[in-house]
Amino acid sequence: MIIEKDELTIYEVESLYQELLGEFESDLVSIDMKNVNKIDMSIIQLFVSLQKSCKESSKKFELKNLNQEVLDILKKSACEFLTGGDHE
Secondary structure, rough: OOOOOOOHHHHHHHHHHHHHHHHHOOOOOEOOOOOOOEEOOHHHHHHHHHHHHHOOOOOOOEEEEEEEHHHHHHHHOOOHHHHOOOOO
C-alpha cells in the first residue's frame, strides 16, 4: 500500500484504518511512506496497534521508504521499533 498524502494526522486515522483493514488480509502488511513527510501521534498509535495485531496473527508488518523527517518523529516518540522496513 502506497500512501499518497504528504501529512498523516488524526484527520486521516479513520480512513487509513479502513484501508489497512484490507491490507490485513494478506500475510504481509507493507506501507510505503515515500510521499509522507509528517505524521502525528495518532498515526503512530495506529501503526503500533497494527504491528501488534500482525505479530499476534503471524503476519509481517513493515513501513517502507521512510524519509529522515518521519524517522526523527518516530525516534522522538520512542517508536523507532516500527522502522524495521527499508529506508531512504
